[in-house]
Amino acid sequence: MSVSLPLSQTDSLPEAAEEGDSEGCIQCQMGSKLVLFITGNCHWRCDYCPLSETRRDIDHMFANERRCENFDEVIEEARAMRATGAGITGGDPLMARERTLEGIRALKAEFGPSFHLHMYTSIPFRVEWAAEFAEAGLDEIRFHFLDLNLEEYRDVIAACSDAGIETGVELPCEPDKEAELVQLLENLREFRINFLNLNELEITVGNHDNMELRGFNLSTEITAGAEGSSQLAQMLRDRVNNAANGLPDPTDSVIREPYGFHVKFCTAVYKDAGQLRRRFERRGEATISPHETLTEDSTLMFGAVYASAEDKSEWIDEITEITGLPQRFMLWDSEEGRIELPLVIAESIADEVDAPVAMVEVTPTFDRMEVTVVWLNDTN
Numbered sequence: 001m002s003v004s005l006p007l008s009q010t011d012s013l014p015e016a017a018e019e020g021d022s023e024g025c026i027q028c029q030m031g032s033k034l035v036l037f038i039t040g041n042c043h044w045r046c047d048y049c050p051l052s053e054t055r056r057d058i059d060h061m062f063a064n065e066r067r068c069e070n071f072d073e074v075i076e077e078a079r080a081m082r083a084t085g086a087g088i089t090g091g092d093p094l095m096a097r098e099r100t101l102e103g104i105r106a107l108k109a110e111f112g113p114s115f116h117l118h119m120y121t122s123i124p125f126r127v128e129w130a131a132e133f134a135e136a137g138l139d140e141i142r143f144h145f146l147d148l149n150l151e152e153y154r155d156v157i158a159a160c161s162d163a164g165i166e167t168g169v170e171l172p173c174e175p176d177k178e179a180e181l182v183q184l185l186e187n188l189r190e191f192r193i194n195f196l197n198l199n200e201l202e203i204t205v206g207n208h209d210n211m212e213l214r215g216f217n218l219s220t221e222i223t224a225g226a227e228g229s230s231q232l233a234q235m236l237r238d239r240v241n242n243a244a245n246g247l248p249d250p251t252d253s254v255i256r257e258p259y260g261f262h263v264k265f266c267t268a269v270y271k272d273a274g275q276l277r278r279r280f281e282r283r284g285e286a287t288i289s290p291h292e293t294l295t296e297d298s299t300l301m302f303g304a305v306y307a308s309a310e311d312k313s314e315w316i317d318e319i320t321e322i323t324g325l326p327q328r329f330m331l332w333d334s335e336e337g338r339i340e341l342p343l344v345i346a347e348s349i350a351d352e353v354d355a356p357v358a359m360v361e362v363t364p365t366f367d368r369m370e371v372t373v374v375w376l377n378d379t380n
Contacts, residue, residue, distance in 0.1 A: 020262030022166060022195050024118035024140045027085045031278025033116075034078045034086040036103060037062040041095040044122060044146055051091075059096070064279070066366035071106040077366060078107070081283035085116030085139075094123040101136050108137035120144060120170060124152045127159035134163035142170040142197065148180050150187055161192040168195035168261070173236070175201065175228030181236060185259060193261050198236060200268045201229040225268035237263040284364030291329045291342045299361050299371055303346020304338040306356040315339055315355070322349065350376035 027033045040051065040058040061068050063077035078086065086107055093100040104117055118140035119133070133141070141160050143153050148171075160167045169188065173181065188196060203226055239249050240263040243256040280298035292300045307315045312332050316339060320327055323345055331340040343359055350357040356379050361372035 018264065020195070021264055022118070022140055022168060022197075022262075023116050024085070024087060024142075024166075025195075025197065025264055025266075027116055028087060028275050029278070030084070031275060031280075031282045032082070032084040033279070034074075034081065034083040035062075035064050035279075036074060036086045036088045038088055038090050038093045038100050038103065039096040040091040042091045042122075043095060044092075046146075055091075057091075061099070064283075064365060065363075065369075071103055074103065075106065075110050078111070080287055080366070081279060082286050083111075083115075085118070088117065088119040090120070092121055092123055093119055094121045094125055097125075097129070101132065104133070104136040104138055113137070116140070118142060118166075122146050124156050127155050130156065130159035130163040130165065133160075134165050138165055140166040140168070142168050144170055145184075148177065148184055150184065150191070154191060158192050166194050168193050168197060170197040170199065172201045173198045173229045173233040173265075175226060175232050178232055181232065185236060185239065188261065189259055195262045195264060196240075197264045197266065198233040199266050199271070200233060201226040202268045202271075230265075230267060233265040237265045280364050287364060289331060289340075291331060291340055293343065294364075295361070298364065300364050300368075301343060301359065301361045302340050303343040303376075304333075304336075304340050304358050304360045305346065305349075305353065306336075306338045306358070308337065309334060312339060319345070319349065322352075347376060353377075354379055 021029075024033070037055065038061055040055045040060060042057070055062070061074070063074040064081065066073070066077050068074050068077070088100060088103065090096075100119070107115055107117060116139050117137060119138055120142050122144040124143075143157060145153060150169075157167055169191075171181075185196075235251055239251070239256070240259045240261070242249055244258045246255065248255050277298045281294070284294045284298055284300055288294055288300060289302075292302045295301050305315060305319070316327055316330055316332070319325060319330065319339070319341065325341065325345055329342060329345075332338075333340055338358075338360075340360070346357050346359065357376045359372070359374040359376060360370065362368040362370050
């Protein structure tokens with residue numbers, strides 16, 4: 001018998017970076033960016049918001065999958081994955097501005113000026129705050145235009161650019177907003193931005209009902225992307241790229257003046273199976289125990305003998321006596337009630353012991369979520 005939770009998989013992933021990508025994008029694609037979820041609070045309720053009910057409108061802080069009460073715990077998680085930077089998100093980090101500034105300062109103080117920090121916000125905040133974020137150490141900021149209304153962001157974008165923060169725009173590519181997004185490209189010519197990031201619109205548990213009301217379907221069975229989003233994003237990206245190179249537009253053959261900013265398109269598959277898997281792999285490599293194996297899916301695999309706390313020492317001694325396995329290759333997990341050990345040892349003793357023995361696969365995250373449990377004998 002086995003119990004298994006699916007992990008996203010893809011046979012091939014695009015190259016890690018493109019010329020013109022921001023440093024935040026480059027590090028995300030490497031899997032080396034800590035995801036710092038400052039707060040679930042947000043001043044707006046976008047119908048495409050992908051957040052689950054466990055995070056939406058809840059003032060909790062997470063570092064990757066770990067809920068944190070303070071920045072010492074955030075720093076621990078950053079060290080556990082050998083992070084080279086952090087992406088500060090929510091909710092909206094501006095809904096907890098002082099906490100966000102504290103986090104920026106704490107991370108820069110701990111890891112130094114090269115630790116790259118980028119932040120997302122949809123709030124056109126007061127222009128004097130731009131200097132505060134720059135002084136704290138924010139390297140990059142990405143604005144999300146509510147209702148694609150960009151004019152109210154003009155002054156704060158200019159202020160962030162003046163403060164030395166790399167400034168850009170990041171939006172989901174809504175397939176029913178083609179005319180608006182095409183016009184947005186032209187309007188952004190007047191804004192002091194370095195990049196426009198377009199994300200494939202995702203259909204998730206958190207937004208499924210709203211996406212269904214808008215008539216969106218999944219583009220394929222292996223991605224959470226909404227049908228039509230990818231095609232529109234690629235058209236917009238190709239328009240900007242061709243203009244930069246003096247080439248005719250692929251759609252209408254018009255040669256346009258360069259736009260002055262870079263367009264990045266990030267697919268739902270790559271966000272999930274690319275960036276996430278690489279982050280898992282990085283954390284797995286940094287935290288792996290002697291009895292564990294890092295799999296091709298960036299999960300950790302090991303064997304387990306289930307026992308009571310009273311019997312665990314006797315079991316460990318007996319396994320050492322029978323197999324010769326040094327005790328440093330065994331770990332007692334009190335929460336799960338099991339002795340973890342190399343899978344090859346668990347397989348070799350499964351039919352010889354009167355305790356449940358299993359192959360266990362977990363994510364290399366702080367919570368070590370079980371992905372697969374395969375029982376190796378019939379005593380469970």
